[in-house]
Amino acid sequence: MRVLSSNMDKTAPDPTVAAITGQMELSVRDAAASVLVALLFGFLVRRWVKRTPRVMARDTRRGHRWSHTGMFSQPSYCNICESLLMTSRGAFCDACGVCACPTCVRPANKQLTCKAVTSREASHKHHWVQGNLPFDSTCEVCDSSVGDSPELTGQRCCWCHRTIHDQCRKNISEVCDLGEFSQYIVPPTCVKVRATTTVPRRLTVAQVSRPATSTGAGADKPWTPLIVLGNRKSGSTDAEQVLSAFRRYLNPAQVVDLGDQRPEDGLEWCHLVGPERCRVLVAGGDGTVDWVLNAIENLKLQPPPAVGILPLGTGNDLSRVLGSGEAYVEVDPEQVLRRLQRAEVINVDRWLVRGWSLNRP
Template sequence: MLLFIIFLIWRCFKKPPIYEIPAWDITKGHRWSVTDILSRTGYCSVCENLIVDGLFCDCCGICVDHGCCGVADRNFACKTLSSSGDSISHHWVKGNTSPNSRCAVCGQLCGLEAALSDFRCCWCQRTVHTGCTGKLAEVCDLGRHRACVVPPYCVRLRMVGWKGRRHLVVRSVNPPSYSPWSPLIVVANRRSGNNDGEHVLSAFRGILNPAQVVDLNDLPPESALEWCHLIKGHTCRIIVAGGDGTINWIFTVIDRLKLQPLDQGVIRSVKAHYRKRPVQRLLINLRLKLPTSISVRQAAEIVAGAWWNVTAINIQNCWRKAGLVSIPHEVDSEEGSEESDVDVMWQEVAERLAMDASVTFEDFVECDSEAYTLAELTIDDILSAVRGDEDADGEDDAETAPMCQPEESLSNADIMECVRKMRTYLGRCSNATDQEHKNVDSFEAFVPQQLSGTRQAKITDFFKTTKSGLILGYFAFCVFSQSS
């Protein structure tokens, strides 16, 4: 008995590993909000009289007087969050149609009578005349916004909690049979924006499944993002209505839950290319027994080359995954075919440097994902930081610190000699294709264009010899930048 009591106490205070998505219990009535009598004319759905001071349900849209609220809760069903079967029928709400709405059957204007007339479906938002209701199909297709709506027949609910605190939550979500489908999740705080957040939440409850609309005043953002875990194989689009604090709150939770926004897919592609190029250069220098250091300029060139290696296919797949474009099938990028080459290079580098074999190239790419980043530094910030370090070092440190050698510049003769060596190298490569030779031809044609605007100061500059390490370094950069 004691163990059972301890178990109950543990269950009560145990934090659930997964956040829950609460669902409104429609058996307890509608979700009432105060009507604005100045915005439009409304009629009570119970007594059908003109409403002077009343309420409306922001889920299904019925309007009532204050005195008819209880009757409406008992006699009029609200917009259901979950249902059985594989389809749903129209949920018709009589009267109070939108201005300038037209009948889905005959195309004529609805709601012209000064009374509670005509009908509107709270799922597909179609309006029909009273006499045209029977001419419309019984099954509702959720209208033009169905790609954003989680159909009630796809949602399964369950009751959780103890006596007195039991409530419904979303247990599972099964994707519908139609496509495209990228459900929209709306997150807002009803108290933000001079209480304008309440209007945003109310408007989306009438269009979407009410469970898709999350009020941050009642629930944490983790509950809204739990949709991303429940919906498998499809992308959830999230709208956040709020100020900077709300946006930052959501981004913090997204980062903690390891979700991937749209731009993160492009960033991951850039990082993969950026990490691959130093591995290539490091492997070449190790094979040629050259220094393995990379200058700041070379690092900048690697970053630029990595960005230009992000193809339109990579970006297209990111947009497709976010559900912002309709693409039948995901287009395979070239990254998959390059993974094996990268693994081979990484394995050779690890063997030459005696690295831990358990560290993979993916670990190298993601090594700084958890790093804390600051705002972008300005030129003044960089200069002040450098000057501050110099002042703090003192004279003794300055004497012992190694002097930074300035990067040696390339003369015109160096460049032409590099082109000649590139041709010699390609001539010795049996597997060199015509494209590599065309790249060298293009570069050789590019060099005179750059030299035409320069003036030679000394004739000896043309015959200036350079260090072999500099030639090989420039040669390696040309090969990789032209072939990548």
């Protein structure tokens, strides 16, 4: 605390001015201290938020998840201007399958809704996407071929993957049962999210409820949501393709890119749905699998979730021993999901081996 001088000679400063100056210096110091405390508090809160495991999801209401390509695997049409994209550059949404030429990407974000992570609807409904059906598609209603004409015709539900003629849509129920792989899917009607303040356009999955038997898995198929973990930054493009392929079949939030999130964040699904239900598919090599298994152990998940491996690395020793394959071959998610349905869950011991050099002094 400053003390005002009692010396009133002419060279001495005016006590009133000195008092004001003193108060100003005090208030500047107080303000600086407040800013420092606020910065420190913000830093600690951010660190705490970062360390708390949470499932992050892209807010699909803000637009599609575009993958840009110079070559489509089959003749495809822009969902906005209906131009043929076979030989020209374009983009497709790896969640819902909407396609767009470069100039129609923005309009598509505004006009066409993407596969929802969450929904407030009472029941889950089909989400029909126009055109670009696989060659061998059959109409669910009239059982004849659909989507084989050279234009943007026919529709496919991006959840159950059923296909229909445009004119047959009025003859199919609105309610979607999520199809053949419903046991692995978390319906958006069961997901509650909250906005994330630290990362723009991201949502945090806050709560998951069990689906009703009319939507999702029935009594004959226990509901065992599948979480797919892979790292697109692992050095090859395979992981990105695998993650992209599984977003088409699952709730997009169930596919976790370890290039953006930690395994602990993805495994938070196990807390949300129950570790005994959760199935985890790791797309990667031995290093990625080990990373995820360590996270399961660190989180002390009981019982530990069943883990499947989709081998993408070069070694793949664990995958080979467990009969999950030796190397990446182009992945058909439907085949992988069917193999998982038939797979048997077995217990595997893990050992920690410490070594040291015999030549150590």
